[in-house]
Amino acid sequence: MKFETILRGIFSVTYQEADFVKRTHSALNKFGFTADNAIGCVDVCRDEISQSFFSHVRDAWGEAFNLSSLAGMFFAGRTALIAAMHHAPDADGKERYVFYAFPHIALGAEGQVGVCMRKGRGGESSACGALNAFQKEMAEKRVTLAMDNEDVEQSLLRMRLLQEIPYGHVPDLLELTRTAQKVIQRDLENTLKPIINTAQCDYAVITGIQIHGPEGNYIWPASCYAVIGGMKQEITLQ
Numbered sequence: 001m002k003f004e005t006i007l008r009g010i011f012s013v014t015y016q017e018a019d020f021v022k023r024t025h026s027a028l029n030k031f032g033f034t035a036d037n038a039i040g041c042v043d044v045c046r047d048e049i050s051q052s053f054f055s056h057v058r059d060a061w062g063e064a065f066n067l068s069s070l071a072g073m074f075f076a077g078r079t080a081l082i083a084a085m086h087h088a089p090d091a092d093g094k095e096r097y098v099f100y101a102f103p104h105i106a107l108g109a110e111g112q113v114g115v116c117m118r119k120g121r122g123g124e125s126s127a128c129g130a131l132n133a134f135q136k137e138m139a140e141k142r143v144t145l146a147m148d149n150e151d152v153e154q155s156l157l158r159m160r161l162l163q164e165i166p167y168g169h170v171p172d173l174l175e176l177t178r179t180a181q182k183v184i185q186r187d188l189e190n191t192l193k194p195i196i197n198t199a200q201c202d203y204a205v206i207t208g209i210q211i212h213g214p215e216g217n218y219i220w221p222a223s224c225y226a227v228i229g230g231m232k233q234e235i236t237l238q
């Protein structure tokens with residue numbers, strides 16, 4: 001089966017990554033967001049195959065504030081958001097933030113979930129490695145919930161995601177990635193709402209899943225909206 005057919009079978013709607021960022025940019029232009037008056041804030045995994053997202057955001061909005069952690073989990077927290085909020089342009093008396101937040105997953109040429117090839121390396125690799133490692137721990141019943149000071153982000157990932165997984169259930173990598181997406185969005189929103197002054201700030205939250213195909217990255221959008229003057233409005237990616 002063709003890769004695109006498999007991709008569409010798993011994720012109903014996807015966009016090539018560069019195209020996705022362009023679409024969000026032009027949709028937000030209509031709400032008054034421009035490269036000159038807005039700042040991008042990006043939360044993706046630390047994996048190098050995720051970093052292309054920053055390049056596309058840089059092309060559209062300029063350099064972005066980095067909110068990333070392993071698996072794209074939102075661990076940067078209130079301190080990072082407050083810092084970003086002291087960095088946005090405010091020339092017209094309004095601050096504008098564009099938050100992009102995604103976990104990621106690889107999809108092989110034959111549709112193998114979690115499988116990717118890496119430049120200069122023989123054999124198959126996996127993504128997201130952090131989610132894959134946690135999934136294997138659950139499958140092998142060897143999850144440890146203690147904080148490991150030599151593995152802080154992965155410890156936090158286990159603690160946070162286990163709150164969302166019914167006791168004894170072992171999700172596969174795709175289900176775990178979908179769970180991570182919901183958690184990342186919720187944690188970002190819950191952290192953002194009490195600290196953002198919507199009388200002074202407009203913002204957009206754009207979340208989904210970053211997918212690594214054999215020929216490049218795609219985005220499945222889960223939730224894309226803007227909050228303008230305190231009013232939530234859906235973004236249409238035409």
Ligand SMILES: [Zn+2]
Nearest residue numbers: 045047128129
């Ligand atoms: Zn990852």
